[in-house]
Structure formats: C-alpha cells, structure tokens
Amino acid sequence: MVKELKAEVKKLNFYYGSLHALKEINLPIERRKVTALIGPSGCGKTTFLRCFNRMHDLYPHNRYEGEITLYPDNINIISPEIDPIEIRMQISMVFQKPNPFPKSIYENVAYGLRVRGVSKRAVLDEKVEKSLRGAALWDEVKDRLNHLAFDLSGGQQQRLCIARALATDPRILLFDEPTSALDPTATSKIEELIIQLKDEVTIIIVTHNMQQAARVSDYTAFMYLGEIVEYDKTDRIFTAPSNKLTEEYITGRFG
Amino acid sequence: MATIFEKELTDLKGMVLKLGSMVEKAISDSIKSLVERNSKLGADVIDKDPQVNALDVGIDEECIRLIALRQPRAGDLRLITTAMKITTDLERIGDLAVDVSERALELNEEPQLKPYIDIPRMAEIAQGMVRDALDAFVKRDSALAREVLVRDDLVDNLNWQVFNELLFFMIQDPKTVSRAVKITYVSKYIERIADHATNIAEMVVYLVEGKIIRHMALPEDTKKK
Numbered sequence: 001m002v003k004e005l006k007a008e009v010k011k012l013n014f015y016y017g018s019l020h021a022l023k024e025i026n027l028p029i030e031r032r033k034v035t036a037l038i039g040p041s042g043c044g045k046t047t048f049l050r051c052f053n054r055m056h057d058l059y060p061h062n063r064y065e066g067e068i069t070l071y072p073d074n075i076n077i078i079s080p081e082i083d084p085i086e087i088r089m090q091i092s093m094v095f096q097k098p099n100p101f102p103k104s105i106y107e108n109v110a111y112g113l114r115v116r117g118v119s120k121r122a123v124l125d126e127k128v129e130k131s132l133r134g135a136a137l138w139d140e141v142k143d144r145l146n147h148l149a150f151d152l153s154g155g156q157q158q159r160l161c162i163a164r165a166l167a168t169d170p171r172i173l174l175f176d177e178p179t180s181a182l183d184p185t186a187t188s189k190i191e192e193l194i195i196q197l198k199d200e201v202t203i204i205i206v207t208h209n210m211q212q213a214a215r216v217s218d219y220t221a222f223m224y225l226g227e228i229v230e231y232d233k234t235d236r237i238f239t240a241p242s243n244k245l246t247e248e249y250i251t252g253r254f255g
Numbered sequence: 256m257a258t259i260f261e262k263e264l265t266d267l268k269g270m271v272l273k274l275g276s277m278v279e280k281a282i283s284d285s286i287k288s289l290v291e292r293n294s295k296l297g298a299d300v301i302d303k304d305p306q307v308n309a310l311d312v313g314i315d316e317e318c319i320r321l322i323a324l325r326q327p328r329a330g331d332l333r334l335i336t337t338a339m340k341i342t343t344d345l346e347r348i349g350d351l352a353v354d355v356s357e358r359a360l361e362l363n364e365e366p367q368l369k370p371y372i373d374i375p376r377m378a379e380i381a382q383g384m385v386r387d388a389l390d391a392f393v394k395r396d397s398a399l400a401r402e403v404l405v406r407d408d409l410v411d412n413l414n415w416q417v418f419n420e421l422l423f424f425m426i427q428d429p430k431t432v433s434r435a436v437k438i439t440y441v442s443k444y445i446e447r448i449a450d451h452a453t454n455i456a457e458m459v460v461y462l463v464e465g466k467i468i469r470h471m472a473l474p475e476d477t478k479k480k
Contacts, residue, residue: 211326238328240465250329252260 006031006202012066021047023226034203036217044226045206053091054084092165093174097181098157100149108149112168135163155186175205222246274310274345275389281352286378289359290371297356307349314342337462344451351444358437368434377413377445384452391459400459410449417442
C-alpha cells in the first residue's frame with residue numbers, strides 16, 4: 001500500500017541561536033493518521049512539533065534549515081516567504097495545559113474565524129456547532145455557549161481548545177502533551193477524540209506517556225538528542241523495535 | 256542494578272526452566288519405564304503430573320500479573336508472551352509423558368514384543384530438542400532455536416520407521432496387534448513431544464527476532480544442514 005503523505009520533513013535542522021536543537025530530521029507524516037513523537041525530556045520533540053506551525057518565529061535568533069513540505073500544495077512551511085499566521089490557521093496546536101481565552105465558549109471557538117474576517121452570524125453559528133461536535137463537547141455546552149470558558153472543567157476546557165483549533169479547518173492538528181494536566185477520565189475522552197479526529201485531519205502528538213502513544217498513534221518516532229532514532233508503525237515500535245536505544249527507552253531501561 | 260521488574264522477569268524465566276526440567280525428567284522416566292520394564296518409574300511420572308499442571312497455572316498467573324501491572328513493552332512484552340506460550344507446550348509435553356507411562360504400564364504387564372531400539376533414539380532426540388529449545392529461550396539464542404526446528408524431521412522419519420516395522424509384526428501375527436498398537440501410540444506421543452519442542456523453538460525465534468515463523472516451510476538450505 002502506498003502511503004499518502006500530508007507532509008514530509010526533509011533534512012530539517014533547527015537552531016536556538018547557537019544551539020543546534022534538531023539535527024537532519026527526515027520524517028514522513030501520513031495523511032489522516034496519528035504520528036506520535038516520543039523521547040526523553042530535552043530530546044527535541046516539542047521543538048520539532050513547534051516547527052510545524054512556525055511557533056519559533058515568535059523569538060529572534062531562531063533559525064530553520066531544510067524543508068517541511070505540506071501536500072498537496074507542495075509548499076515549504078518553514079520558508080520565510082510563507083506567512084506564519086496563515087500557517088497557524090492550517091496547522092493548529094493544542095497545548096499541555098488548556099488555555100482558553102477569557103471569553104465565552106462561543107467566542108473561543110469563533111476566534112480564529114473572526115481573525116480571518118468571517119463575521120456572518122449564520123456561518124459562525126454553524127462552524128461553532130460543528131467544531132464543538134467535532135471536539136465531543138457540544139452536548140455538554142450547547143445550552144450555555146455564552147458562559148465564560150473558565151467555567152468549564154479542565155477536560156472540557158481542553159476539548160474547547162480542540163474545538164477552537166478545529167474551527168479553522170486545519171490540515172494538521174498538533175498536540176503537545178494534551179492530557180498531562182488531566183485526570184484519567186478526561187484523558188481517555190481526549191484520546192478517543194484524537195482517534196476519531198483522524199477521519200478528518202492529520203495529527204501529530206508529542207507525549208511523555210508511552211502508553212498514550214501506543215493507544216492513539218499509527219506511527220511513532222523516537223527522538224534522542226535532537227535526532228530521530230527510529231520511526232515505524234506504532235505496533236512495531238512497541239513489540240519489536242529495531243534500534244537498541246528505542247528498545248531501552250520503550251522498556252524503561254534508558255540512561 | 257537490576258530493577259524490581261527485571262528481577263521479576265528473571266524469576267519468571269526461572270519458573271519456565273523449572274517446568275522444563277520437570278517435563279524433561281518426565282520424558283526420560285516414562286521411556287525408561289518402558290525400555291527397562293520398570294513400572295514404578297512410570298507410576299511416578301503419572302503421580303507427579305499435578306505438580307506440572309500447578310506450575311503451568313502459576314506461570315500463567317504470573318504472566319497475566321506482569322502484563323496488568325508492569326505494562327511490558329518491546330523485548331519485555333515478547334519475553335512474557337513467549338513464556339505463556341512455551342508453558343502451554345511444556346504442560347502438553349508433560350501430558351504426553353503421562354500417556355507414554357500409561358502405555359508402558361500396560362505393555363510391562365505382557366511379554367515384550369521386541370527390543371526397543373528406535374523408540375529410545377526418538378525419545379533422546381525429542382528430549383534434546385526440548386532441552387535445547389529451553390536453553391535457546393534462556394540465552395535468547397535464535398540460531399540454536401532454528402537448529403532445533405531442523406531435528407523435527409528426524410523424529411518424524413523414525414516415527415514412520417517404527418510404524419512400518421510394527422505393521423509387519425501385526426500382519427505376520429494378529430496376536431501381536433494389541434501390543435504393537437500400543438507401541439505405535441508411544442512412538443506417536445514422542446513425535447508429538449518433538450512437535451511441541453518445535454513450537455517452543457519457534458517462539459524463541461519470535462522472542463529474539465520479533466518475527467513469527469510458525470506455519471512457514473523451512474528454507475531449503477536450513478534443511479540440508
């Protein structure tokens with residue numbers, strides 16, 4: 001079976017000033033699949049994830065080299081000619097801790113669309129409902145859309161952030177340890193949601209929780225010291241990895 | 256320093272080895288019981304089978320506990336699943352040694368039909384296969400495991416040879432049929448023991464290489480060796 005790629009990372013290097021944080025990274029990102037990035041703290045997985053929506057542009061002295069090609073458009077995400085704001089509409093990020101805006105539930109979801117200049121109420125209403133349904137939150141909030149987002153529980157807030165990310169019809173959703181601040185019930189809801197979302201969108205997730213990577217992802221990349229040590233189907237990585245370092249990390253014998 | 260989990264895995268391997276040595280002894284005692292016409296030995300094998308069964312259950316329970324509590328991955332996961340499957344084969348080998356003993360006790364009641372020559376040879380090969388397969392398990396030696404697989408053909412051939420020879424007895428003299436059929440059974444039991452040893456060896460290849468090689472023909476070059 002030929003893989004259909006949504007993105008492809010080619011010889012990516014990234015520097016925080018003089019610190020060479022990502023080294024010669026090559027990685028395919030398959031369309032409508034979940035790719036998990038795992039590895040010990042400081043291995044570069046979050047740095048790598050942030051390249052996908054140009055988060056590093058917010059700070060001076062950061063430098064990208066190489067390519068992250070987005071298909072089918074064939075554009076290089078990290079090229080300076082590409083507008084990072086537009087990239088962030090298409091490639092949205094969900095963070096470790098839920099970070100809703102100090103606005104209503106409705107306005108949180110509508111925010112990205114308003115930034116894009118959408119102001120028609122009917123369009124916004126439809127998108128907000130669709131996104132909240134997509135994030136499995138609609139039934140819980142449909143009667144209080146004008147309540148402040150902070151009234152929601154932590155797990156609900158995180159699903160609201162997912163709905164906010166979905167509203168702009170992203171091509172890729174980035175998750176940076178999306179459940180590390182949530183309890184097991186909220187965590188399993190988010191994990192179920194991630195698996196459902198891949199019918200619509202390509203997903204890349206950074207997680208410290210190896211069981212989570214095993215549960216939600218189709219592909220897993222193990223990173224160490226800014227490099228990809230091994231990339232394979234998740235079931236292969238968790239049953240019979242080929243690299244000794246991967247084996248040691250996966251089995252908890254690392255370092 | 257070994258972690259608690261590593262120690263648990265070592266203990267698990269120890270349990271599998273203990274079961275292995277119990278069934279190896281059961282095989283050799285059951286054959287000795289037949290060849291030396293020593294019914295006491297055969298009766299002992301039958302009496303000790305519940306110990307084999309209890310250890311089989313104990314290993315299964317330990318594997319399930321480790322999967323539930325330690326969430327093993329990669330090589331650890333393969334070790335535990337391999338231990339579970341190997342144990343089932345070992346327990347079946349134990350049952351076959353009991354079957355051999357039961358036929359031995361029956362045959363020992365009657366005059367000996369013929370000197371036993373091929374049966375002890377088969378048993379020796381089968382027992383060696385079990386021993387080496389377990390050795391390969393402990394040492395994670397897939398080359399040794401693959402070498403065990405090749406020996407299965409020797410046992411199969413001997414089984415045919417025994418059958419044909421006994422067929423000849425039965426055709427010559429119908430009074431030998433009852434004893435000849437029982438000896439054929441014994442031969443078949445040993446052939447099954449070798450099959451279980453083969454299963455164990457195949458699991459060891461999975462343990463070491465992560466590849467499932469069951470139900471695949473051996474490559475020709477391996478067979479010629």
